[in-house]
Amino acid sequence: MPDTPLAIGVDFGGTSVKVGVVFRGNVIDHAPPIATQDFEGPDELIDAIVRVIEDLRSRHTRIAAIGVGMPGFVNFEKGIVYNLTNVRGWVEIPLKARLEEKTGLPAVVDNDANCMAYAEWKRGAGRxxxxxxxxxxxxxxxxxxxxxxxxxxxxxxxxxxxxxxxxxxxxxxxxxxxxxxxxxxxxxxxxxxxxxxxxxxxxxxxxxxxxxxxxxxxxxxxxxxxxxxxxxxxxxxxxxxxxxxxxxxxxxxxxxxxxxxxxxxxxxxxxxxxxxxxxxxxxxxxxxxxxARFGNEAGMIGAAALGLEAAGHTIEP
Amino acid sequence: MPDTPLAIGVDFGGTSVKVGVVFRGNVIDHAPPIATQDFEGPDELIDAIVRVIEDLRSRHTRIAAIGVGMPGFVNFEKGIVYNLTNVRGWVEIPLKARLEEKTGLPAVVDNDANCMAYAEWKRGAGRxxxxxxxxxxxxxxxxxxxxxxxxxxxxxxxxxxxxxxxxxxxxxxxxxxxxxxxxxxxxxxxxxxxxxxxxxxxxxxxxxxxxxxxxxxxxxxxxxxxxxxxxxxxxxxxxxxxxxxxxxxxxxxxxxxxxxxxxxxxxxxxxxxxxxxxxxxxxxxxxxxxxARFGNEAGMIGAAALGLEAAGHTIEP
Structure with a gap:
């Protein structure tokens, strides 16, 4: 299936942000983790995530969407992060809009537990x-x-x-x-x-x-x-x-x-x-x-699948 | 709206079975309650309910469906009553099929709490x-x-x-x-x-x-x-x-x-x-x-609305 699109999955944690390229439930390329606390605030951290995404895109064509799982309260429809328990400064951040503006790719932002559930439902134990x-x-x-x-x-x-x-x-x-x-x-x-x-x-x-x-x-x-x-x-x-x-x-x-x-x-x-x-x-x-089928990669896999689905792609098991 | 259909709502209780004609969230005709425990078993009681339904149909045209709320565990799709806590003999009774066969009307059977919730959602406090x-x-x-x-x-x-x-x-x-x-x-x-x-x-x-x-x-x-x-x-x-x-x-x-x-x-x-x-x-x-908006009539109202919806009618608030 040469035309099945790839997606970027981002698993945003209090310690590190993991970014990978996901293809049908497999993380086929891992970027080096970004240390969450190394950055002053959301703007700098978003820029770092975008740099990693662009680096991955330089190695993979057919990337069609970005999905992000966040450890906190998110407005899924608008893609706004309302606040994070363990990361300073992340209050009312329109992450979806920022990522779309900077990368030109469609993006979704969801709660990390929803991403895990989505991964298990679409690709894992709950297929x-x-x-x-x-x-x-x-x-x-x-x-x-x-x-x-x-x-x-x-x-x-x-x-x-x-x-x-x-x-x-x-x-x-x-x-x-x-x-x-x-x-x-x-x-x-x-x-x-x-x-x-x-x-x-x-x-x-x-x-x-x-x-x-x-x-x-x-x-x-x-x-x-x-x-x-x-x-x-x-x-x-x-x-x-x-x-x-x-x-x-x-x-x-x-x-x-x-x-x-x-x-x-x-x-x-x-x-x-x-x-x-x-x-x-x-x-x-x-x-x-x-x-669960997936371990540490569940967040990336689920976020990527959510991103593809929101961009209009069918998620086949 | 002269063509809006009516439906029969049946609220099956451990003490009595209430049957009424429902029009847009109002019980416009109540049959006399049927004493649940006066009947030997499901067959006799179903016959009594059917007689009451036919009596109501003789007074109301445009009755398009039957809905029944049951105090127990029900297979909603198949319309089978698996068992009732407080009424003897109601084990694996295909109530939907029996009612449809005897009345020629489409029927649905659901749990009574679902009927109440449906009434409040479609017609009541949750519209x-x-x-x-x-x-x-x-x-x-x-x-x-x-x-x-x-x-x-x-x-x-x-x-x-x-x-x-x-x-x-x-x-x-x-x-x-x-x-x-x-x-x-x-x-x-x-x-x-x-x-x-x-x-x-x-x-x-x-x-x-x-x-x-x-x-x-x-x-x-x-x-x-x-x-x-x-x-x-x-x-x-x-x-x-x-x-x-x-x-x-x-x-x-x-x-x-x-x-x-x-x-x-x-x-x-x-x-x-x-x-x-x-x-x-x-x-x-x-x-x-x-x-809740509805009191004792919630079961009849919700069951009737579920019956109409299953029969293909749109339930407008």
Missing amino acids: GLNHLVCLTLGTGVGGGIIANGQMIRGARHGAGEIGQTSIDYQGRAGHYGNLGALEDYIGNNEITATASQAYHEAGIHKAADECTPAALASAANGGDPIALKLWDGIGEKLACAVMNCCWLLNPEAIILGGGVARAGEVLFAPFTRYLHAQLSGPFKDHLMILP | GLNHLVCLTLGTGVGGGIIANGQMIRGARHGAGEIGQTSIDYQGRAGHYGNLGALEDYIGNNEITATASQAYHEAGIHKAADECTPAALASAANGGDPIALKLWDGIGEKLACAVMNCCWLLNPEAIILGGGVARAGEVLFAPFTRYLHAQLSGPFKDHLMILP
Whole structure:
């Protein structure tokens, strides 16, 4: 298919901005990452991203669109970044317009969790499905929802914030005053803090780097009862929030991605058990629980696909 | 508009089946209710419903469709009732096919909470909106979701079960093993039980009929501090489940109907306060919190509109 267009995918993170050339769900060329904090403000950083894009374009013809995933609140229709939690100065930035003006390519800007969900839906674990809930489990807990074969963005492009949903109406207050937010129980840092505490109570000293999700997954796979119990608790809390999505949306599949999901069976087994115990037949009998196909490249792949689709190209699986 | 078609709306309840002729969101003729439990099984009851429908048709020309709202799990596409919680014998009943065969009219069958949501969306408080969450608060707590200008039914027609979502991952087990289900905190019977207990603890004897939601609303409006506190607690729990819908779906409006919602300000005021305290700007700044327009007729009105739409008629507001 020599005429299938390529697209630029941009995954904008608090630490680095990753830019790549994407072809049918594969990142075929990676630019060197841009260090987000090296730049004074949005103007300088946008210029740096544009330079990287132009460099990639000098090596690839047929680039038809740009897609950008942002770690914060975005107006998808207008392509405006309203604010970013971890990057200074990104307030009301018309990123889509700036990129289009500087590159002459059509661009879209979306929330990073939506990009991940879009990648999994169009190119990954959820291909061909019409009703999906995707979660990305990392420092934050993000999500994206597909229903009736469409991305659900809601009235103000905010939909899919599974990490902010509550699993305890009397829980502690989260970032937005929301009591018992899932992210405040199973975000990376909270997992590490809970683990340190659990080992400490058992009289075992563990450094913080022995309590990361990756270290705890290794420990659980080695039979460590404290680590196994921690993953059971993470599965229990995650199952509550996902169960709520199931009762509300009755999806065909739940897709779990992000660093914490890489724990694999030590998370998926208790999670599935707690989830199944709390759903009736039509909600669980055909429900697929799937690991995400894409890892760190999900944001670039999804953003690129969104860019192509907005530019009028059909995204075939 | 002499050619606007009429439709039959059927609201099938555990106590009675209400059948009416609906014209543009108004029930213009009510048949006498049919006592659900007077019939041996589905066949006899379906025959009784058909007799009532034929009687209404003898008085109204231009009836173009039938819509039925059922208190249980339904396959909307096939029109099959899988089972009803409170009516014996209704297992795998092809109600749509039976009605069409016996009346010659096109028919649809949906969950009753979806019918209520459809009525409010097409004819009621949510007219013209594209992103809605509707709740009906009664003995059960039901719901319906509209997103991207479409009803969300999910993979197996189960979506919208807000009453089964959890507000406490360690709460007590509900009907389906789900821990902390909203319905088990703020369903009619649970409200009455909680109120009786609260008065008892305060040394006040109240009979059960003084602890109904309606009686508690009167008491709260009269300044009764125990009743006010009870409504505050109901608002708090309801806000948790609705906040979860907001983070997930970012709706334009929340519509509250059903008997418990008739309490009015004593419920809406604390509910709104708890909800606003737990949402960020894009989720709450333009969010409308609306009482349902329709009361007991919502089911008939929504079912009739669904019937007309499925038969190819446009539902204009």
